[in-house]
Amino acid sequence: MKHIALLLLVTLLIFPLQAQYDSLTVAQARLRLNEVHQQYAQLKNTPVSDMYPVAEARLDYVESLLRLEPDSPETLQKKQYAMIAVEAAVLQMQAIIDQMRIEELQIQIQGVLGELKAINDEIATVERGYSDQLQNELASEREKLQQMIDEERQRADEQARELERQKEEYNRRFQELQSELISVKQDARGTIISMSDILFATNQSDLTPELKTSLARIAGILLVYKRPNIIIEGHTDNTGTEEYNQKLSEARAKSVMNFLIEQGVGRDRLTAVGHSFRKPIADNDTPEGRSKNRRVDLVIQD
């Protein structure tokens, strides 16, 4: 038995897995699993998610282990693998939900293609109704229309290029903000500016002068580039109750939002949300990890 415990401990130390749900509690993981399962269950004719029952069974098992031996390495390892099963089940159901959405979109595409064909036919009918005399005028009119279409397309392309150029420029300027306390990275949601909670007074939502300086620079960039909208997300570590952390994360996100509004950034571009400790980016079991988890993220949506 000693050997097994040692083997498990060595495995944990040698191969620390960065699974997405690692730092969630069993209750939080179950909540996430059930949220996605509810969406999934509302869909009709969905393929079976074989990972969902596996994840549920593993959560049940871990829950019972946690009651009996909450601190044993084996329990911790079983919990880690239960979280992996939960992530796999959530992703599997999410993929099925997305697949159904793709099918819906494809039906809509067929509908639009049908409409396009009908309009083309109608244009042809209108053209046939013209007298010979008008045919030449019509041809020239069509030419003008084609020109108009080309111009509009060109304008749209130019706009897209300009937006892309602006995006590159403001991303470059955001990258310049990178420091020990502020990290800037790109992900699927856009540019994420992550500010350490050292920039806040402990357990407070008031902004320190250092944070105000950085936010003023961010506001300056946002004032120049009107396009991106910003989601301000408050995050905490898992110390204290969820309710307390929820309030703290919301209050910090709102403080940042209010400051940006004071600096002239339009209110309609800003959204503030608190995520408590539900979206950790590091392990909550270590002081370094907890420090990384206490943060405010500015999600600049491209």
Next chain:
Amino acid sequence: MRQTMNLEAEMSRPFLWIALLSLVLSACGGSPYIAFKTHESQTRAATHQLENRQNEIENELTLKADSLFTRAGQLLQKEETDQALNLYDRADLLYRLALVRKHNELIANELSYTSGQLDELKAELDLYKKVLNRLQTEKAK
């Protein structure tokens, strides 16, 4: 004759078979059952390992799963079936997570592409509607 038929009818009930199987397993100390489960788990993990290879998925998850899979094989050779079963199960879970992450990523890309395609077609439809309106206005003049 009637007794034989009754016995046949009784034996067709699944719980009797389960009870019989349990008796056999307990008589053998349960090890054939563990061996069976280990083999099942090994096959499942090997299938998912192959699926990852075929999809050219190689990352932190598959590397860890490969290492668990290899160690499980070594344990199996030493006839430490309980531990081997545990490692095969974990390896399988990691292989499956790697697969669903990849699949999810592909589906998300497809969703984004399809949604973009629909937007483009809608824009084209608007343009054609404008053309039609203009033609109809001209005709009415």
